[in-house]
Amino acid sequence: MENLLPAGHRATSLAEDVRNGLSGTPKTLPPKWFYDERGSKLFDRITRLPEYYLTRAERQILRVRAPEIAALTGARVLVELGSGSSRKTRMLVDALSGVATTGPAGPQPGPAMDVALGLPRALGKGRKRKKPPAEESPGPEPDAATVTGTMTAEPPGGSGTATGEVPPGAAPAGTLELYAPIDVSESALQEAGDALCRDYPELRVHATVADFDTGLVLPDLPGPRLIAFLGSTLGNFDPARRAAFYAELRGLLRPDDALLLGVDLVKDPATMRRAYNDEQGVTPEFNKNVLRVLNRELGADFDLNDFDHRAVWNEEEERMEMRLWSRFSQTVRIPALGMTVDFGRGEETRTEISTKFRRAGLTEELLAAGLAVDHWWTDPQDRFALLLVTS
Ligand code: AVJ
Numbered sequence: 001m002e003n004l005l006p007a008g009h010r011a012t013s014l015a016e017d018v019r020n021g022l023s024g025t026p027k028t029l030p031p032k033w034f035y036d037e038r039g040s041k042l043f044d045r046i047t048r049l050p051e052y053y054l055t056r057a058e059r060q061i062l063r064v065r066a067p068e069i070a071a072l073t074g075a076r077v078l079v080e081l082g083s084g085s086s087r088k089t090r091m092l093v094d095a096l097s098g099v100a101t102t103g104p105a106g107p108q109p110g111p112a113m114d115v116a117l118g119l120p121r122a123l124g125k126g127r128k129r130k131k132p133p134a135e136e137s138p139g140p141e142p143d144a145a146t147v148t149g150t151m152t153a154e155p156p157g158g159s160g161t162a163t164g165e166v167p168p169g170a171a172p173a174g175t176l177e178l179y180a181p182i183d184v185s186e187s188a189l190q191e192a193g194d195a196l197c198r199d200y201p202e203l204r205v206h207a208t209v210a211d212f213d214t215g216l217v218l219p220d221l222p223g224p225r226l227i228a229f230l231g232s233t234l235g236n237f238d239p240a241r242r243a244a245f246y247a248e249l250r251g252l253l254r255p256d257d258a259l260l261l262g263v264d265l266v267k268d269p270a271t272m273r274r275a276y277n278d279e280q281g282v283t284p285e286f287n288k289n290v291l292r293v294l295n296r297e298l299g300a301d302f303d304l305n306d307f308d309h310r311a312v313w314n315e316e317e318e319r320m321e322m323r324l325w326s327r328f329s330q331t332v333r334i335p336a337l338g339m340t341v342d343f344g345r346g347e348e349t350r351t352e353i354s355t356k357f358r359r360a361g362l363t364e365e366l367l368a369a370g371l372a373v374d375h376w377w378t379d380p381q382d383r384f385a386l387l388l389v390t391s
Pocket of ligand 1: 054233235236275276283353
Protein backbone atom coordinates (compact mmCIF):
# COMPACT_ATOMS: atom_id res chain seq x y z
CA MET A 1 0.00 0.00 0.00
CA GLU A 2 1.34 3.32 -1.02
CA ASN A 3 0.80 6.35 1.12
CA LEU A 4 0.76 9.53 -0.92
CA LEU A 5 0.19 11.67 2.08
CA PRO A 6 3.41 13.30 3.20
CA ALA A 7 4.67 12.24 6.60
CA GLY A 8 2.75 13.98 9.32
CA HIS A 9 0.11 15.05 6.82
CA ARG A 10 -2.75 13.54 8.76
CA ALA A 11 -1.87 15.39 11.93
CA THR A 12 -1.25 18.75 10.28
CA SER A 13 -4.29 18.65 8.04
CA LEU A 14 -6.54 17.57 10.91
CA ALA A 15 -5.19 20.40 13.06
CA GLU A 16 -5.73 22.90 10.28
CA ASP A 17 -9.23 21.63 9.43
CA VAL A 18 -10.33 21.73 13.05
CA ARG A 19 -8.80 25.12 13.75
CA ASN A 20 -10.44 26.65 10.69
CA GLY A 21 -13.71 24.80 10.98
CA LEU A 22 -14.37 25.49 14.62
CA SER A 23 -13.36 29.15 14.59
CA GLY A 24 -15.77 30.14 11.80
CA THR A 25 -19.52 30.68 11.73
CA PRO A 26 -21.24 28.38 11.25
CA LYS A 27 -18.84 25.85 12.73
CA THR A 28 -17.92 23.02 10.37
CA LEU A 29 -15.80 19.88 10.34
CA PRO A 30 -14.91 18.10 7.08
CA PRO A 31 -16.47 14.65 6.66
CA LYS A 32 -13.19 12.96 5.85
CA TRP A 33 -12.42 12.80 9.58
CA PHE A 34 -15.28 10.37 10.18
CA TYR A 35 -13.32 7.55 8.66
CA ASP A 36 -10.95 6.11 11.20
CA GLU A 37 -11.24 2.36 11.69
CA ARG A 38 -14.36 2.67 13.81
CA GLY A 39 -15.90 5.25 11.49
CA SER A 40 -15.31 3.09 8.45
CA LYS A 41 -17.02 0.18 10.20
CA LEU A 42 -19.94 2.40 11.15
CA PHE A 43 -20.28 3.60 7.57
CA ASP A 44 -20.24 0.02 6.44
CA ARG A 45 -23.17 -0.67 8.79
CA ILE A 46 -24.96 2.39 7.40
CA THR A 47 -24.79 0.94 3.90
CA ARG A 48 -26.77 -2.05 5.18
CA LEU A 49 -29.47 -0.09 6.99
CA PRO A 50 -33.00 -0.47 5.60
CA GLU A 51 -33.33 3.32 5.38
CA TYR A 52 -30.06 3.89 3.55
CA TYR A 53 -31.26 3.13 0.03
CA LEU A 54 -28.21 4.65 -1.73
CA THR A 55 -25.91 1.65 -1.66
CA ARG A 56 -28.54 -0.84 -2.71
CA ALA A 57 -29.85 1.39 -5.49
CA GLU A 58 -26.36 1.89 -6.86
CA ARG A 59 -25.61 -1.82 -6.65
CA GLN A 60 -28.84 -2.54 -8.53
CA ILE A 61 -27.73 -0.32 -11.39
CA LEU A 62 -24.23 -1.75 -11.40
CA ARG A 63 -25.52 -5.30 -11.50
CA VAL A 64 -27.43 -4.55 -14.66
CA ARG A 65 -24.94 -2.23 -16.32
CA ALA A 66 -21.55 -3.63 -15.44
CA PRO A 67 -21.25 -5.72 -18.62
CA GLU A 68 -22.21 -2.70 -20.70
CA ILE A 69 -19.70 -0.54 -18.85
CA ALA A 70 -17.03 -3.13 -19.50
CA ALA A 71 -17.88 -3.30 -23.19
CA LEU A 72 -18.08 0.47 -23.58
CA THR A 73 -14.84 1.24 -21.80
CA GLY A 74 -12.65 -1.80 -22.35
CA ALA A 75 -10.79 -0.60 -19.30
CA ARG A 76 -7.39 -2.06 -18.48
CA VAL A 77 -7.03 -0.02 -15.35
CA LEU A 78 -9.79 0.54 -12.82
CA VAL A 79 -9.12 3.41 -10.45
CA GLU A 80 -11.59 3.78 -7.61
CA LEU A 81 -11.73 7.04 -5.69
CA GLY A 82 -13.02 6.69 -2.16
CA SER A 83 -13.09 2.95 -2.56
CA GLY A 84 -14.02 2.16 1.05
CA SER A 85 -14.83 -1.51 1.40
CA SER A 86 -14.78 -2.03 -2.38
CA ARG A 87 -17.85 -4.22 -2.22
CA LYS A 88 -19.56 -2.78 -5.26
CA THR A 89 -16.29 -2.88 -7.10
CA ARG A 90 -16.54 -6.61 -7.55
CA MET A 91 -19.29 -6.27 -10.10
CA LEU A 92 -17.03 -4.04 -12.17
CA VAL A 93 -14.02 -6.25 -11.67
CA ASP A 94 -16.02 -9.30 -12.71
CA ALA A 95 -17.36 -7.59 -15.80
CA LEU A 96 -13.98 -6.19 -16.79
CA SER A 97 -12.36 -9.57 -16.25
CA GLY A 98 -14.76 -11.26 -18.61
CA VAL A 99 -16.44 -13.21 -15.83
CA ALA A 100 -19.94 -14.10 -16.91
CA THR A 101 -21.62 -13.90 -13.58
CA THR A 102 -21.84 -10.73 -11.59
CA GLY A 103 -22.95 -10.23 -8.06
CA PRO A 104 -21.15 -11.02 -4.86
CA ALA A 105 -18.43 -13.59 -5.16
CA GLY A 106 -19.44 -16.80 -3.49
CA PRO A 107 -17.48 -17.99 -0.51
CA GLN A 108 -13.98 -18.67 -1.69
CA PRO A 109 -12.43 -21.29 0.55
CA GLY A 110 -9.11 -20.68 -1.07
CA PRO A 111 -5.71 -21.34 0.39
CA ALA A 112 -4.86 -19.44 3.50
CA MET A 113 -4.42 -15.84 2.60
CA ASP A 114 -0.86 -15.01 1.94
CA VAL A 115 -1.53 -11.91 0.01
CA ALA A 116 -1.64 -8.51 1.51
CA LEU A 117 -1.18 -5.02 0.44
CA GLY A 118 1.81 -3.57 2.07
CA LEU A 119 3.95 -6.62 1.49
CA PRO A 120 7.61 -5.86 1.21
CA ARG A 121 8.28 -4.84 -2.35
CA ALA A 122 10.51 -7.78 -3.03
CA LEU A 123 7.59 -10.10 -2.42
CA GLY A 124 5.28 -8.20 -4.66
CA LYS A 125 7.61 -8.15 -7.62
CA GLY A 126 8.46 -10.83 -10.06
CA ARG A 127 5.38 -12.92 -9.51
CA LYS A 128 3.84 -14.19 -12.67
CA ARG A 129 0.32 -13.69 -13.74
CA LYS A 130 -1.20 -17.07 -14.32
CA LYS A 131 -2.62 -15.94 -17.60
CA PRO A 132 -0.39 -13.47 -19.36
CA PRO A 133 -2.16 -11.22 -21.84
CA ALA A 134 -1.94 -13.13 -25.07
CA GLU A 135 -2.89 -10.85 -27.91
CA GLU A 136 -1.79 -7.58 -26.48
CA SER A 137 1.64 -6.16 -26.47
CA PRO A 138 3.13 -6.77 -23.06
CA GLY A 139 2.34 -3.86 -20.82
CA PRO A 140 5.03 -2.13 -18.84
CA GLU A 141 6.28 -3.74 -15.69
CA PRO A 142 4.28 -2.86 -12.64
CA ASP A 143 5.84 0.07 -10.95
CA ALA A 144 7.80 -0.66 -7.85
CA ALA A 145 5.04 0.12 -5.44
CA THR A 146 2.55 -2.17 -7.11
CA VAL A 147 1.72 -5.21 -5.10
CA THR A 148 0.45 -8.12 -7.07
CA GLY A 149 -1.73 -10.96 -5.99
CA THR A 150 0.65 -13.72 -5.12
CA MET A 151 -1.60 -16.67 -4.62
CA THR A 152 -0.13 -19.49 -6.62
CA ALA A 153 -2.36 -22.43 -5.86
CA GLU A 154 -5.48 -23.15 -7.85
CA PRO A 155 -8.67 -22.30 -5.99
CA PRO A 156 -10.31 -25.57 -5.04
CA GLY A 157 -13.54 -26.48 -6.72
CA GLY A 158 -12.54 -25.09 -10.05
CA SER A 159 -15.49 -22.80 -10.58
CA GLY A 160 -13.74 -19.76 -9.32
CA THR A 161 -15.23 -16.38 -9.93
CA ALA A 162 -12.37 -14.63 -11.53
CA THR A 163 -9.78 -17.10 -12.59
CA GLY A 164 -9.17 -20.65 -13.58
CA GLU A 165 -7.78 -22.00 -16.76
CA VAL A 166 -10.00 -20.68 -19.46
CA PRO A 167 -9.64 -22.51 -22.76
CA PRO A 168 -8.68 -20.07 -25.49
CA GLY A 169 -11.72 -18.58 -27.11
CA ALA A 170 -14.15 -20.03 -24.59
CA ALA A 171 -14.75 -16.77 -22.79
CA PRO A 172 -13.99 -13.13 -23.30
CA ALA A 173 -10.44 -12.53 -22.18
CA GLY A 174 -11.32 -9.48 -20.18
CA THR A 175 -9.43 -6.28 -20.28
CA LEU A 176 -8.70 -5.51 -16.66
CA GLU A 177 -5.12 -5.65 -15.46
CA LEU A 178 -4.92 -3.37 -12.49
CA TYR A 179 -7.27 -2.27 -9.75
CA ALA A 180 -6.11 0.89 -8.04
CA PRO A 181 -8.22 1.85 -5.03
CA ILE A 182 -7.59 5.24 -3.45
CA ASP A 183 -9.03 6.12 -0.06
CA VAL A 184 -8.37 8.22 3.03
CA SER A 185 -9.00 5.24 5.25
CA GLU A 186 -5.93 3.08 5.53
CA SER A 187 -7.83 0.41 7.45
CA ALA A 188 -10.58 0.21 4.84
CA LEU A 189 -8.01 -0.04 2.05
CA GLN A 190 -6.13 -2.76 3.84
CA GLU A 191 -9.19 -4.91 4.43
CA ALA A 192 -10.64 -4.36 0.99
CA GLY A 193 -7.28 -4.95 -0.67
CA ASP A 194 -6.70 -8.18 1.22
CA ALA A 195 -10.14 -9.49 0.29
CA LEU A 196 -9.77 -8.57 -3.37
CA CYS A 197 -6.32 -10.14 -3.64
CA ARG A 198 -7.73 -13.27 -2.08
CA ASP A 199 -10.72 -13.49 -4.41
CA TYR A 200 -8.96 -12.29 -7.56
CA PRO A 201 -5.49 -13.76 -7.37
CA GLU A 202 -4.61 -12.66 -10.87
CA LEU A 203 -5.56 -9.07 -10.39
CA ARG A 204 -2.85 -6.59 -9.61
CA VAL A 205 -4.00 -4.36 -6.81
CA HIS A 206 -2.27 -1.11 -6.08
CA ALA A 207 -3.81 0.64 -3.10
CA THR A 208 -3.08 4.26 -2.32
CA VAL A 209 -3.81 6.28 0.77
CA ALA A 210 -4.62 9.80 -0.35
CA ASP A 211 -7.20 12.50 0.11
CA PHE A 212 -8.84 14.84 -2.35
CA ASP A 213 -7.07 17.85 -0.92
CA THR A 214 -3.62 16.60 -1.87
CA GLY A 215 -4.51 16.24 -5.52
CA LEU A 216 -5.47 13.37 -7.74
CA VAL A 217 -2.90 10.96 -9.07
CA LEU A 218 -3.86 8.42 -11.71
CA PRO A 219 -1.66 5.42 -12.52
CA ASP A 220 0.45 6.29 -15.55
CA LEU A 221 -0.29 3.06 -17.38
CA PRO A 222 -1.62 2.29 -20.83
CA GLY A 223 -5.35 2.90 -20.95
CA PRO A 224 -8.17 2.85 -21.22
CA ARG A 225 -8.48 3.78 -17.59
CA LEU A 226 -11.84 3.82 -15.86
CA ILE A 227 -12.07 6.15 -12.90
CA ALA A 228 -14.91 5.12 -10.61
CA PHE A 229 -16.25 7.63 -8.12
CA LEU A 230 -19.21 5.86 -6.61
CA GLY A 231 -21.49 6.05 -3.62
CA SER A 232 -22.42 9.71 -4.16
CA THR A 233 -19.25 10.81 -2.44
CA LEU A 234 -19.31 13.67 -4.97
CA GLY A 235 -22.22 14.95 -2.90
CA ASN A 236 -19.81 15.81 -0.10
CA PHE A 237 -18.42 18.60 -2.29
CA ASP A 238 -20.05 22.01 -2.54
CA PRO A 239 -20.44 23.49 -6.05
CA ALA A 240 -17.05 25.26 -6.00
CA ARG A 241 -15.27 22.12 -4.84
CA ARG A 242 -17.03 20.08 -7.51
CA ALA A 243 -15.92 22.54 -10.19
CA ALA A 244 -12.32 22.25 -8.97
CA PHE A 245 -12.60 18.47 -8.97
CA TYR A 246 -13.96 18.36 -12.54
CA ALA A 247 -11.21 20.69 -13.73
CA GLU A 248 -8.55 18.53 -12.14
CA LEU A 249 -10.05 15.39 -13.61
CA ARG A 250 -10.43 16.97 -17.04
CA GLY A 251 -6.72 17.68 -16.98
CA LEU A 252 -5.87 14.07 -16.17
CA LEU A 253 -8.27 12.15 -18.40
CA ARG A 254 -6.90 10.86 -21.67
CA PRO A 255 -9.26 10.57 -24.64
CA ASP A 256 -9.84 6.85 -24.10
CA ASP A 257 -10.37 7.14 -20.33
CA ALA A 258 -13.78 7.38 -18.73
CA LEU A 259 -15.29 8.44 -15.45
CA LEU A 260 -17.98 6.35 -13.79
CA LEU A 261 -19.88 8.53 -11.39
CA GLY A 262 -22.51 7.38 -8.90
CA VAL A 263 -24.79 10.08 -7.52
CA ASP A 264 -27.86 10.22 -5.33
CA LEU A 265 -30.84 12.02 -6.85
CA VAL A 266 -33.28 14.58 -5.48
CA LYS A 267 -36.41 12.80 -4.32
CA ASP A 268 -39.13 13.21 -1.74
CA PRO A 269 -37.55 14.74 1.37
CA ALA A 270 -39.00 12.15 3.76
CA THR A 271 -37.08 9.33 2.07
CA MET A 272 -33.85 11.30 2.18
CA ARG A 273 -34.34 12.35 5.80
CA ARG A 274 -34.98 8.77 6.84
CA ALA A 275 -31.74 7.67 5.19
CA TYR A 276 -29.79 9.95 7.53
CA ASN A 277 -31.95 9.41 10.64
CA ASP A 278 -32.03 5.65 10.93
CA GLU A 279 -34.03 3.88 13.58
CA GLN A 280 -31.10 1.92 14.96
CA GLY A 281 -29.09 5.05 15.59
CA VAL A 282 -26.04 4.05 13.57
CA THR A 283 -25.86 7.37 11.74
CA PRO A 284 -25.73 9.39 15.00
CA GLU A 285 -22.83 7.21 16.13
CA PHE A 286 -21.12 7.79 12.79
CA ASN A 287 -21.71 11.54 13.04
CA LYS A 288 -20.38 11.74 16.59
CA ASN A 289 -17.37 9.62 15.67
CA VAL A 290 -15.65 12.74 14.42
CA LEU A 291 -15.64 13.99 18.02
CA ARG A 292 -13.97 10.78 19.15
CA VAL A 293 -11.31 11.32 16.51
CA LEU A 294 -10.71 14.85 17.80
CA ASN A 295 -10.54 13.56 21.36
CA ARG A 296 -8.04 10.88 20.48
CA GLU A 297 -5.86 12.74 18.02
CA LEU A 298 -5.96 16.24 19.44
CA GLY A 299 -6.59 15.48 23.11
CA ALA A 300 -9.92 17.30 22.94
CA ASP A 301 -12.47 16.78 25.72
CA PHE A 302 -15.73 16.52 23.80
CA ASP A 303 -18.40 14.67 25.78
CA LEU A 304 -20.38 12.79 23.14
CA ASN A 305 -23.46 12.90 25.34
CA ASP A 306 -23.48 16.68 25.18
CA PHE A 307 -24.13 16.74 21.42
CA ASP A 308 -27.10 15.45 19.45
CA HIS A 309 -27.19 14.18 15.89
CA ARG A 310 -29.15 16.27 13.41
CA ALA A 311 -29.73 15.51 9.76
CA VAL A 312 -31.75 18.09 7.86
CA TRP A 313 -32.83 18.58 4.29
CA ASN A 314 -31.57 21.93 2.98
CA GLU A 315 -34.17 22.73 0.35
CA GLU A 316 -32.32 25.69 -1.20
CA GLU A 317 -29.09 23.83 -1.75
CA GLU A 318 -30.82 20.51 -2.34
CA ARG A 319 -28.65 18.63 0.06
CA MET A 320 -28.84 16.70 3.29
CA GLU A 321 -26.70 18.18 6.03
CA MET A 322 -25.46 16.41 9.11
CA ARG A 323 -24.86 18.54 12.13
CA LEU A 324 -23.92 18.12 15.77
CA TRP A 325 -26.25 20.08 18.02
CA SER A 326 -24.87 21.35 21.32
CA ARG A 327 -27.30 20.46 24.11
CA PHE A 328 -26.25 23.41 26.22
CA SER A 329 -23.72 26.16 26.29
CA GLN A 330 -20.32 24.57 26.82
CA THR A 331 -16.61 25.07 26.33
CA VAL A 332 -14.44 22.34 24.87
CA ARG A 333 -10.67 22.30 25.20
CA ILE A 334 -8.44 21.15 22.34
CA PRO A 335 -4.95 21.02 23.87
CA ALA A 336 -3.07 20.04 20.71
CA LEU A 337 -4.29 23.25 19.11
CA GLY A 338 -3.90 25.33 22.26
CA MET A 339 -7.48 26.36 21.79
CA THR A 340 -10.83 26.33 23.52
CA VAL A 341 -14.10 26.38 21.63
CA ASP A 342 -17.37 27.78 22.91
CA PHE A 343 -20.61 26.18 21.78
CA GLY A 344 -23.86 27.99 22.43
CA ARG A 345 -26.95 26.11 23.54
CA GLY A 346 -28.47 24.67 20.37
CA GLU A 347 -25.53 25.73 18.24
CA GLU A 348 -24.95 23.42 15.30
CA THR A 349 -21.63 22.28 13.86
CA ARG A 350 -22.01 21.08 10.28
CA THR A 351 -20.14 17.83 9.74
CA GLU A 352 -21.24 16.82 6.24
CA ILE A 353 -23.16 17.89 3.18
CA SER A 354 -24.69 15.18 1.00
CA THR A 355 -25.79 16.92 -2.17
CA LYS A 356 -28.58 15.32 -4.18
CA PHE A 357 -28.46 15.80 -7.93
CA ARG A 358 -30.73 16.34 -10.89
CA ARG A 359 -29.91 15.16 -14.36
CA ALA A 360 -30.06 18.57 -16.01
CA GLY A 361 -27.98 20.34 -13.38
CA LEU A 362 -25.28 17.72 -13.17
CA THR A 363 -25.03 17.33 -16.95
CA GLU A 364 -24.66 21.08 -17.26
CA GLU A 365 -21.98 21.49 -14.63
CA LEU A 366 -19.97 18.63 -16.12
CA LEU A 367 -20.30 20.11 -19.58
CA ALA A 368 -19.09 23.45 -18.28
CA ALA A 369 -15.92 21.62 -17.24
CA GLY A 370 -15.51 19.99 -20.65
CA LEU A 371 -16.93 16.65 -19.54
CA ALA A 372 -19.69 14.90 -21.45
CA VAL A 373 -22.31 12.59 -19.97
CA ASP A 374 -22.38 9.72 -22.46
CA HIS A 375 -24.68 7.47 -20.43
CA TRP A 376 -27.10 8.07 -17.60
CA TRP A 377 -28.51 4.99 -15.92
CA THR A 378 -30.86 4.86 -12.96
CA ASP A 379 -32.42 2.21 -10.76
CA PRO A 380 -36.05 1.31 -11.46
CA GLN A 381 -37.22 3.74 -8.77
CA ASP A 382 -35.08 6.65 -10.04
CA ARG A 383 -33.41 7.09 -6.69
CA PHE A 384 -29.82 6.97 -7.83
CA ALA A 385 -27.89 7.50 -11.06
CA LEU A 386 -24.77 6.03 -12.57
CA LEU A 387 -23.12 8.14 -15.27
CA LEU A 388 -20.45 7.35 -17.76
CA VAL A 389 -18.53 10.51 -18.53
CA THR A 390 -15.77 11.23 -21.02
CA SER A 391 -13.71 14.25 -21.84
C1 AVJ B 1 -20.32 8.23 1.66
C2 AVJ B 1 -20.54 10.58 1.60
C3 AVJ B 1 -21.89 9.23 0.21
O1 AVJ B 1 -23.30 11.31 2.13
O2 AVJ B 1 -24.62 9.61 2.12
C4 AVJ B 1 -23.90 8.25 5.19
C5 AVJ B 1 -21.89 9.32 3.97
N1 AVJ B 1 -23.30 10.19 5.85
N2 AVJ B 1 -24.71 8.62 6.18
C6 AVJ B 1 -23.51 10.11 2.27
C7 AVJ B 1 -23.00 9.25 4.97
C8 AVJ B 1 -24.33 9.80 6.59
C9 AVJ B 1 -22.35 9.18 2.56
N3 AVJ B 1 -21.28 9.31 1.54
